[in-house]
Amino acid sequence: MKKYKNILGFIPLLLALIMSCSNDDTQKVVNFTQISMQDEFDTDGTPNSSIWGYEIGTGANGWGNNELQYYTDRTENVTVQNGKLLITAREEDFNGSSYTSARLITKDLFEQRYGRFEARIKLPYGQGIWPAFWMLGADIDENSWPACGEIDIMEYRGQNPSVLIGSVHGPGYSGGEAISKEYTLENDRFDTGFHVFGIEWGPEYINYYVDDVLYNQITPEDVTGEWVFNKPFFILMNLAIGGNFVGSPNDETVFPQTMIVDYVRVYNN
Amino acid sequence: MENKKNNHFRFSLLFASIFAVFTSCEREISDEVEFATFPATGDIFTDDPIGLGTFFYFPYGPSPENPPGSKPTAWSVDNEVSYEGDASMRFDVPNADDPEGNFAGAIFRIDGEGSGRDLTGFDALTFWAKASQNVTINEMGFGEDFGENKYVTTRQNVPLTTNWVKYIIPIPDPSKLVRERGMFRYAAGSVNELGYTFWVDELRFEKLGTVAQPQPAIFSGQDLVQQTFNGSELNVTGITQTYNLANGVNQTVVAAPSYFTFSSSNPNAVQVSSLGEISVVGEGTAKVSALIAGVKAKGSLEITSTGNIVSAPTPQAPAAEVISLFSNQYDNVPVTTFRADFGNTEISDIAVNGDDFKLYSNLNFVGIQFPTIDATGKSSLFLDIYTNDVANGNFQVQVRDQGTNGELNTNIFTGQPIEDDAETRLDLSPSQLTPGQWITIEVPLTGGLTNQKSNISQIVFVGDIDFLMDNLYFR
Missing domain, CATH: 2.60.40.1080 (Immunoglobulin-like)
Structure with missing residues (x-):
């Protein structure tokens, strides 16, 4: 029922976005036009260390999801080449894990409250492949997950190469209870070309879009707990292997797999 | 003469078109240059066959390997059953003993020699299908035209259920299919000798847009x-x-x-x-x-x-005196396998100037097995081998009689015959295996076989040389 209402609400929203990209005071659509952070990955080598740090290792219980990879900051797993950031998952024995990959994080380097956050990415594919472009509340050290909040701009299961998932997690609506919506790319897939994944986030709403399609809006009315998206968040990009969300790779999963990022841009107004 | 003229004409046309291409920044290619194009129609069957012409259904029919052939009447249009619309294609797979044919199989080919479709804009053949029981259809595909069969594409073992399910057969490389007549092909056999029915509906080439990440293999x-x-x-x-x-x-x-x-x-x-x-x-x-x-x-x-090969010397024994397993000189008795699976040996068939050889590589231990041969009255097993290798250790030939109990009995630890089996073995030292020439090996049927050679069913080679083998026979 709720979904139905949402869909009806989106049609004018979508029209507004496509036709004018202008403010509409009844729909809470705001354009963020001032670049506040931008990485076009134009310099080959290691990613810009003034923007990106790394999380290394396996975290606790595979980063809380029983993920199988060991994250490193080695060139084999993360590098910039030909104007693109390459995050590559490999099948190899490494410090007790069967896979390696990378997780980039802007914690303590870049954080922002509200704005437009987008990245242009060509995704990898295959059973057990789990790339993500997402954000966590910057107060996570004092206010642990899920209370800090999480905004998943892009998640995707390599075994469903046409389906994008956008979600929020917060207190009372995390993990399997997250507020989430799938978007299916018709007659196309996310691993054969670049697509722009983004949100426009303002007070009391998060709009989710892919390319020129606005496919969801989440507001305080949609979440089944406290709305915690009113403070700065930092960005993460990673390519996970296995774990609860996707299941393990199988014999047919091709390695290595690379998530190719053309740019990450953040705007405010 | 006419042919030559024609060629000349084609040549100048080619020249003209090249010229046209080179200058095409400013001009369109001349109207006189016509490139043949074929319809880019995707539909093959919706409620009726689409654009296939009058004669399009060609059953596989009888073949030397399978004289009964496919049943010519297996296909019909079913106006009672459909996934969409009001009809589907119905395939009645016959019982294995059906005198009209022991399987169902045919191609759907667009009628007319000059016909064809441009399928370059599609990425898959798709259809909905169901069956009267859960069943695996041996082959479904397209690209077979009973001509060059240039682009035959087959999905094997298609699992049908009793519910309508959409099936996808990707086109290996659509850019090749500028003119294709073979729209559909199928072959389906009985299950436990019993026939069944399956239906196919909404059969068409489609651009799905989601057929990606090719992993070709040879x-x-x-x-x-x-x-x-x-x-x-x-x-x-x-x-x-x-x-x-x-x-x-x-x-x-x-x-x-x-x-x-x-x-x-x-x-x-x-x-x-x-x-x-x-x-x-x-x-x-x-x-x-x-x-x-x-x-x-x-x-x-x-x-x-390794260069040129010379044929083995032609065996001189009269055909009436030999039981041959492998030779172009004699009629051969059936062989179950030249590679009984207890080693890593690779065996390939080589034919040079009409002469056939078996090439054994990575030999360690390999068996030839065959329905029992009564070698009573034969004194030896003969074979010709040719190697370029200098042997490291002996080359051994074993000949085994399996006795009357109908099976080989071997001590799996020693390889020796047990129960009612009997055997003889011949070892050749490295000095007996001259590289670069054919050697005829004679294995006398003595030892354990002296009084038991009426049920010979296995020959084993042991060694570490790569070699060619020919003219394997008892005499």
Whole structure:
């Protein structure tokens, strides 16, 4: 029922976005036009260390999801080449894990409250492949997950190469209870070309879009707990292997797999 | 004369069109240059056959290997059953003992020699199907026209259920299909000798847009190594294309060689035709690999030719005196296998100038097995071998009689015969195996076989040489 209402609400929203990209005071659509952070990955080598740090290792219980990879900051797993950031998952024995990959994080380097956050990415594919472009509340050290909040701009299961998932997690609506919506790319897939994944986030709403399609809006009315998206968040990009969300790779999963990022841009107004 | 004239005309037309292309920044290609185009129609059957003409259904019919052939009346249009609309294609697979045919199978070919469709804009053949029972259809595909069959594409073992399900058969490389007449093909056999019915509806070529991540393969994706000789002819085998579909499934189809471009790393030694026929033309080593739509196929064959081969000496024994297992000189008795599976030995068939050989490589321990032979009255087993290797240790030939209990009985730890089996073994030392020439080996049927050779069913080779074998017979 709720979904139905949402869909009806989106049609004018979508029209507004496509036709004018202008403010509409009844729909809470705001354009963020001032670049506040931008990485076009134009310099080959290691990613810009003034923007990106790394999380290394396996975290606790595979980063809380029983993920199988060991994250490193080695060139084999993360590098910039030909104007693109390459995050590559490999099948190899490494410090007790069967896979390696990378997780980039802007914690303590870049954080922002509200704005437009987008990245242009060509995704990898295959059973057990789990790339993500997402954000966590910057107060996570004092206010642990899920209370800090999480905004998943892009998640995707390599075994469903046409389906994008956008979600929020917060207190009372995390993990399997997250507020989430799938978007299916018709007659196309996310691993054969670049697509722009983004949100426009303002007070009391998060709009989710892919390319020129606005496919969801989440507001305080949609979440089944406290709305915690009113403070700065930092960005993460990673390519996970296995774990609860996707299941393990199988014999047919091709390695290595690379998530190719053309740019990450953040705007405010 | 006329032919020549015609060629000349084509030549000038070609020239004209090249010129037109070079100058095409400013001009369109002349109206006189007509490129043949064929309809880009996708539909094959919705409620009726679409655009197939009058005569389009061609059953496989009888063949020498299967005289009953496919049942000609297996296909019909069913106006009672459909996934969409008001009709579907119905296939009644016959019982195995049906006198009109022991399986169902046919091609759907567009009528007319000059006909065809441009399928370059599609990426898959799709259809909805169900069956009267859960059943696996042996083959479904397209591209067979009973002519060149250039682009035959087959999905094997298609699992039908009693519910309508959509099936996808990816096109290995759509850019090749500028003119295709073979719209659909199928072959389906009985289950436990009993027939059944299946239905196909909404059969069409489609642009799904989600057929991606090709994983082509030749030689089933293996990197093979083969020793051989000048003049031998081999084939690229295990040719498949695999695409990842929207549901995450990797769908493999068997693809005709013509979809691929084959190459040899050393054309002075090995050449490969566009049909995947490998000719060993000179001494040396070459790697055969393949590309499809710019993607390198997994798998290869590295061939080393050690040069010219001479045939084994022609056996002189009169045919009436021999029981032959492998020779071009005699009629051969049936052999179950030349590679009983207890080692890593590779065996390949080599034919040079009409003479057949078995090439044994990576030999350690390999058996030839056959329905029992009564060698009573025969004194020896003969075989010819040719090796380029200097043997390291003995080469051994074992001949086994399985007795009357109908099976081979072997001590799995020692390899020795047990129960009612009997055996003889012959060892040849390295000095008896002269490299570079044919050697005739005679294995006397003595030892354990002196009084028991009426149920001989196995010959075993043990050793570490690569060799050619010919003229294997009892006399």
